[in-house]
Amino acid sequence: MNLTKEDIQFIDTYLKNSDIMFTDVRTEMVDHVATAVLDEMDSKNLTFYDAFKAYMVVHKKELLQCNKQFKKTTDKIVLKSLFKKFIAPLNICVMVVSFFLLIQFFPLGDKKILKFIPFGFLIIAILIYYIVVLKKRKQRFSGIERAGCILILIFQVYNIIQNPFFNDKIIITNDYFFSIVFALLLGLSAAFIAVVFQLNKKYTNHYTIV
Amino acid sequence: MGNSKLYKGSLNTIILKLLEEKGKMYGYEITQKVKELTKGELKITEGALYPALHKLEAEGLLDVEVAKVDNRLRKYYKLTEAGEKETVNRLAELEEFIRSMQNLVNPKWSIE
Numbered sequence: 001m002n003l004t005k006e007d008i009q010f011i012d013t014y015l016k017n018s019d020i021m022f023t024d025v026r027t028e029m030v031d032h033v034a035t036a037v038l039d040e041m042d043s044k045n046l047t048f049y050d051a052f053k054a055y056m057v058v059h060k061k062e063l064l065q066c067n068k069q070f071k072k073t074t075d076k077i078v079l080k081s082l083f084k085k086f087i088a089p090l091n092i093c094v095m096v097v098s099f100f101l102l103i104q105f106f107p108l109g110d111k112k113i114l115k116f117i118p119f120g121f122l123i124i125a126i127l128i129y130y131i132v133v134l135k136k137r138k139q140r141f142s143g144i145e146r147a148g149c150i151l152i153l154i155f156q157v158y159n160i161i162q163n164p165f166f167n168d169k170i171i172i173t174n175d176y177f178f179s180i181v182f183a184l185l186l187g188l189s190a191a192f193i194a195v196v197f198q199l200n201k202k203y204t205n206h207y208t209i210v
Numbered sequence: 211m212g213n214s215k216l217y218k219g220s221l222n223t224i225i226l227k228l229l230e231e232k233g234k235m236y237g238y239e240i241t242q243k244v245k246e247l248t249k250g251e252l253k254i255t256e257g258a259l260y261p262a263l264h265k266l267e268a269e270g271l272l273d274v275e276v277a278k279v280d281n282r283l284r285k286y287y288k289l290t291e292a293g294e295k296e297t298v299n300r301l302a303e304l305e306e307f308i309r310s311m312q313n314l315v316n317p318k319w320s321i322e
Contacts, residue, residue, distance in 0.1 A: 008281045027276075028237060031284045032256060035238040061259035069261035077268045206276040207283065 002032050007048050010086040011037070014052075018060070020067045029063055036160055057069055077151060081198065085191035094190065099183040103175060115117040118162075120183050121189035122155050128193050139207070142200040153181060158185065211248070217252050221262050223304050226289065226297040232235050234275060234288040237263065263287055 020026045042049035057148065073121065074109050085091060129148055217224070228243055228287065229235055240263075241254045252302070267273045271293035275286045 001281050005281045027283045028260065028285045029256075031279070031282050032234065032238045034280075034282055035236075059256060062255045064256035066260040070264055073261065073264040073268050080268070108266075111264070184253075206285075 003038060003048065003155065006035075008034060011052065014056075015063070018064060020063070022070075022145070023139040024141050024143070024203065025067055025070050027207060029066070031074045033059075033063070043158070044113055053156060070142060074146045075150075078143055078195065078199075081195045082147075082150065082191055083164065085194045088191075091187050091190055095187040097181040098178045098186055101180055102179040108186045110165075118185040119158070122151075122158060124150060125189040126155065126194050129196055136210055141199070141203045141207070146205065147196055147199060154188065154192075219259070220265060220304060221254070221258060221280070223242060223297075223300040225259075225262060225266065225287075226293065229287060229289050230294065230297045235287040236284050236286050266293070 008030060012026060012035050015026050015029050015033070020029060033052075036055050036059075037048065037051045040046055040055055041048065044051070044054075046054065129151060216297070224244060225240060228240055232243075237256075237259055238271060241256075241259060244252055244254050263272065270290060272287045273293075274291045275288065276283050276288060278284070
């Protein structure tokens with residue numbers, strides 16, 4: 001016995017309405033529930049709706065608990081990937097070279113425009129995040145959304161430390177400090193973009209039904 | 211089950227051992243296999259199984275493969291190379307633990 005497309009859609013909609021929003025989490029839950037419901041239908045000779053109701057009465061709480069736990073694990077995966085990309089040899093080379101080039105050839109002096117550049121890296125990363133990933137998707141994926149949260153957090157921390165529109169004093173007076181921040185944000189933005197593309201590729205490969 | 215708490219600390223090792231034997235498995239299959247092997251003594255709940263699987267995946271011990279089955283997608287888990295090595299270590303640890311427990315609760319009895 002198999003479940004129809006409508007039955008699967010019914011389970012998917014039910015889980016979505018139960019606040020399991022991310023497609024990657026829900027896909028696994030849908031398969032779990034569908035297989036369990038099929039077992040119930042076979043063993044107890046029930047209709048789909050009766051088997052589904054019987055299963056959900058007992059297991060809904062567990063399924064929702066699983067959804068909460070998943071967010072923590074996803075954060076861990078995203079941060080680990082971000083760190084890996086950040087310390088990748090090429091990224092470190094780019095950061096080191098940009099630091100020395102800046103120190104050597106572009107001392108801040110009166111060129112106040114330079115202080116906007118690190119801010120620009122983060123803006124570019126956020127734009128790429130929204131344009132390339134979110135605008136193309138109708139579905140929500142946990143890793144991509146959690147990565148977005150991490151980027152916004154970094155952006156806010158940078159704004160507190162040094163917002164080029166409001167704060168003239170902290171970075172602009174110190175070439176070395178500015179160059180370090182410049183190099184780190186360049187590396188972080190590049191790592192973030194690489195992670196988002198990597199996650200996007202992974203989800204496209206895993207969750208596209210051909 | 212009253213004694214499920216005793217199994218709780220070994221859940222990751224149980225999952226790794228099953229995957230080592232079967233190659234690749236999906237979530238529901240794991241719950242059913244455990245139920246079958248323990249003759250219904252241990253029932254792994256969704257709330258325990260999936261966080262454990264996701265944690266093992268995050269640690270790089272499991273790899274994921276998604277396949278279309280009937281009208282839905284199914285996520286299969288399999289051991290990575292690191293996972294295979296870790297399974298050997300964790301099984302050795304578990305055996306050592308069982309031996310120690312046996313010595314503690316029943317010094318005269320032995321599994322050997």
